[in-house]
Amino acid sequence: MSVPVSSGSDARTRPLGPKRVDESFIVERIYNAVMEHRLAPATKLNELKLCDTFGVGRMRVRRALLLLSNQGIVDLETNRGAFVASPSPAEANEVFEARTLLESAIAHCVVADIGSENLDMLRQHISLESAARDNNRGVDLIRLSGEFHVKLARASGNTILWRFVRELVTRSSLIVGLFGESNHMVCPKNEHSNILAAIESGKPEEAEALMIEHLNRIREGLNFSAPKPQEGDLAEILGLK
Amino acid sequence: MSVPVSSGSDARTRPLGPKRVDESFIVERIYNAVMEHRLAPATKLNELKLCDTFGVGRMRVRRALLLLSNQGIVDLETNRGAFVASPSPAEANEVFEARTLLESAIAHCVVADIGSENLDMLRQHISLESAARDNNRGVDLIRLSGEFHVKLARASGNTILWRFVRELVTRSSLIVGLFGESNHMVCPKNEHSNILAAIESGKPEEAEALMIEHLNRIREGLNFSAPKPQEGDLAEILGLK
DNA sequence: TCAACAATGATTGTTAACAATCAGTCGGGA
DNA sequence: TCCCGACTGATTGTTAACAATCATTGTTGA
Numbered sequence: 001m002s003v004p005v006s007s008g009s010d011a012r013t014r015p016l017g018p019k020r021v022d023e024s025f026i027v028e029r030i031y032n033a034v035m036e037h038r039l040a041p042a043t044k045l046n047e048l049k050l051c052d053t054f055g056v057g058r059m060r061v062r063r064a065l066l067l068l069s070n071q072g073i074v075d076l077e078t079n080r081g082a083f084v085a086s087p088s089p090a091e092a093n094e095v096f097e098a099r100t101l102l103e104s105a106i107a108h109c110v111v112a113d114i115g116s117e118n119l120d121m122l123r124q125h126i127s128l129e130s131a132a133r134d135n136n137r138g139v140d141l142i143r144l145s146g147e148f149h150v151k152l153a154r155a156s157g158n159t160i161l162w163r164f165v166r167e168l169v170t171r172s173s174l175i176v177g178l179f180g181e182s183n184h185m186v187c188p189k190n191e192h193s194n195i196l197a198a199i200e201s202g203k204p205e206e207a208e209a210l211m212i213e214h215l216n217r218i219r220e221g222l223n224f225s226a227p228k229p230q231e232g233d234l235a236e237i238l239g240l241k
Numbered sequence: 242m243s244v245p246v247s248s249g250s251d252a253r254t255r256p257l258g259p260k261r262v263d264e265s266f267i268v269e270r271i272y273n274a275v276m277e278h279r280l281a282p283a284t285k286l287n288e289l290k291l292c293d294t295f296g297v298g299r300m301r302v303r304r305a306l307l308l309l310s311n312q313g314i315v316d317l318e319t320n321r322g323a324f325v326a327s328p329s330p331a332e333a334n335e336v337f338e339a340r341t342l343l344e345s346a347i348a349h350c351v352v353a354d355i356g357s358e359n360l361d362m363l364r365q366h367i368s369l370e371s372a373a374r375d376n377n378r379g380v381d382l383i384r385l386s387g388e389f390h391v392k393l394a395r396a397s398g399n400t401i402l403w404r405f406v407r408e409l410v411t412r413s414s415l416i417v418g419l420f421g422e423s424n425h426m427v428c429p430k431n432e433h434s435n436i437l438a439a440i441e442s443g444k445p446e447e448a449e450a451l452m453i454e455h456l457n458r459i460r461e462g463l464n465f466s467a468p469k470p471q472e473g474d475l476a477e478i479l480g481l482k
Numbered sequence: 483t484c485a486a487c488a489a490t491g492a493t494t495g496t497t498a499a500c501a502a503t504c505a506g507t508c509g510g511g512a
Numbered sequence: 513t514c515c516c517g518a519c520t521g522a523t524t525g526t527t528a529a530c531a532a533t534c535a536t537t538g539t540t541g542a
Binding site for chain 2 (some may be wrong): 023043049066067070072094095097098101103105106109123158160161164168
Binding site for chain 1 (some may be wrong): 488493
């Protein structure tokens with residue numbers, strides 16, 4: 001558990017070419033780990049372990065953790081350290097309220113603006129999702145389900161909206177991990193492709209309505225009376241494979 | 242210019258009671274200064290001066306600057322330091338696109354949810370705005386014009402949306418400072434009160450439409466072919482009066 | 483057996499010094 | 513006069529050591 005992961009050592013021993021490991025790299029990695037449910041809520045994020053994992057000094061790690069805490073992905077407790085955030089039910093409601101407001105508007109607007117290359121990207125994404133679902137690749141499916149929303153926001157061409165949605169989707173991943181009922185699918189089967197279909201056929205109102213329904217369905221799959229305590233292993237999870 | 246400001250020294254000499262100066266305090270101060278056009282785009286944010294101003298160590302200042310850069314308020318240039326951001330025209334368009342999308346939806350939704358105490362708050366705000374306009378209190382008016390949007394978002398009761406709008410409004414302040422035509426008023430005379438009226442009378446579509454118009458009007462007041470270089474004095478600007 | 487408590491190790495928060503880079507000045511030469 | 517380069521002070525980036533706090537273990541006593 002506390003054994004330095006080989007990939008971590010790699011990061012320190014070889015400079016990884018011209019790639020510089022800055023705060024955003026660490027933030028990115030933790031974002032991805034949360035999105036894929038590899039980092040569970042309340043997991044302790046030990047500074048030294050993160051230093052080993054990424055091969056950087058403590059300052060970098062602390063700065064990255066500060067950014068993450070600012071985005072609601074990490075909780076910083078004074079003198080106790082950093083933990084993956086455990087959103088409260090109230091917080092969860094805020095996140096989904098904000099998502100509904102933001103993403104429904106995006107779904108509406110994107111119909112007019114979207115270009116063919118972005119449509120292709122989304123189509124390709126849907127096929128990846130289907131494949132992951134058919135092959136029972138649970139981890140991939142979880143990640144892809146969230147990524148659809150992020151890619152749709154990206155298709156809006158607005159990097160600010162993209163960033164906002166990305167934050168909210170990642171926080172949703174924590175929320176689902178905490179309150180999601182295990183038997184309930186993360187994102188029901190055809191909803192993403194239905195949204196895409198509405199976009200393709202140029203129906204903004206329908207795309208918007210479908211997005212709202214979709215988010216409500218996810219929300220209904222939450223059970224706030226059943227918080228799940230979990231345990232994370234950290235070094236291995238974040239290792240640079 | 243480089244003289245340590247009295248208020249800055251105050252901050253260091255007296256502990257200011259139980260008030261602890263952490264990153265968010267510094268971030269808050271710089272946010273306010275930008276909102277009030279007291280910090281112009283491209284102003285150099287010298288670390289030591291900020292340390293003196295707030296009476297904290299360099300670490301705190303650097304962490305605050307990191308947060309601000311993450312929110313598009315500050316640009317960090319390696320080995321050159323921190324500068325108040327100078328949004329490009331492309332960035333400006335993104336900000337206003339995002340604002341239109343977000344704030345129109347907020348204006349729509351808030352009609353159903355808003356409570357009387359929030360309505361009162363907004364009414365009171367409008368009267369402050371009017372007073373500032375009538376008395377030619379330019380600085381106050383600038384601040385209040387932006388704050389209306391922030392308060393409206395706050396009235397939605399969603400702290401996430403509030404944070405997003407706050408960031409965008411603050412960035413807008415920089416944009417207006419760079420590209421705004423001086424003779425053009427920041428926020429035309431009655432538009433805020435018209436929006437509030439629509440909300441009060443329970444007309445979500447009208448509130449939304451007015452908000453969109455309002456933001457477009459601000460946008461039309463921008464002139465991207467005329468960037469204005471400006472100079473800031475910093476220590477005095479941020480001093481704890 | 484259990485609870486309170488002290489001691490120790492681990493982890494975080496902070497400071498200070500050092501290294502590296504930048505910006506502005508001065509001087510020399512065409 | 514103008515341009516180029518070395519030099520110096522200022523500023524930023526980084527590291528390491530120190531201080532403070534927390535968590536855990538082991539002990540004592542009822």
